[in-house]
Amino acid sequence: MSEAARQGLVICVSGPSGVGKGTIIREVIAQRPQIAHSVSMTTRPPRRGERDGIDYHFSDRATFQHMLENAEILEYDLYCDHYYGTPRRPLEQTIATGRDMIMDITVPGSLAVMNAFPECITVFLLPPSLTVLEQRLIRRGTETEENLRRRLQKAREEIGMADHFQYVVVNDDLQETAQRILHIIDSEHCRYHRIAGIEQTILAR
């Protein structure tokens, strides 16, 4: 299966806030460093220690808006008057070399990516229960009671969007969830339509 021309996959990992997307993706990449992590683009100025192209692609507002108009941003959000988005080009360049790319993305962001890039693999992470999700949000300790209530309400709505995703994984164990995502990636590489014509290569050997 090591045909050189094979294209990499884009894997969209989403789920409600607090479900552990970031942690899971770090674990997936720790277990398989060949997988690239999609870096967001932002118009917010870099904070101390943040590196361009690693933490974010930093951009000015005019460039970002120009890219938006040219469909070079797959999905974006405006937060505290700064744009945050997923640029299309680095993603296309990465998968063209055969490397898989994984992205940590909000539920609305995922829906936008599905439209702009329908060949992506979409995985929705579910918490084992709403109670567990609530405890995780409380443990972060950054929430006022009012904020927590709003976040939980949003999580409830987002969990109801699971049916827009191809795969659903209940995140009750970091290692297991990371393994499941790796297995999904491996299996998707075995789908006939992704390696169509491989049988002709075999017949010619």
Added chain:
Amino acid sequence: MSEAARQGLVICVSGPSGVGKGTIIREVIAQRPQIAHSVSMTTRPPRRGERDGIDYHFSDRATFQHMLENAEILEYDLYCDHYYGTPRRPLEQTIATGRDMIMDITVPGSLAVMNAFPECITVFLLPPSLTVLEQRLIRRGTETEENLRRRLQKAREEIGMADHFQYVVVNDDLQETAQRILHIIDSEHCRYHRIAGIEQTILAR
């Protein structure tokens, strides 16, 4: 993901003669004994030591033909005047308990199963090359030169049918191929449509 009502999967493993279907399936089951192996039905009389329901479901001709007419046989073949086929009921009973069932099946048999049981997962095993396949058939040592030539020609035609299958795995290493099939099974269990409604269960917890 251990919802009790979840249905098992049917996994059809196919490929040209000599590719190693039987060996791979034994390895898959050795690694995960919870997976059941589909037992064929035949009208050939039992040989010494063969056990009914384990090596084959033994049946008389009238019963087999009656089952054929009632669509209780998913696929069948006639060989040396004896029927060989896959009965539907044991398969449906097994997956209803949530247990996965794997079957070793010819390429034409697979196409019949896809029609009769469209929810099955189909995996096509490819040899690393035609040369390797030829060597494997020669090593079996049971072939005349004429037979070998005919088998290879048939293998060529069967390999050309890979595009009818959902997944394709190149069988160049027993352990790796068995692992790939297990990963495909695990991933298919995470497909949203197989666990639709799980998000409501989570929301109620």
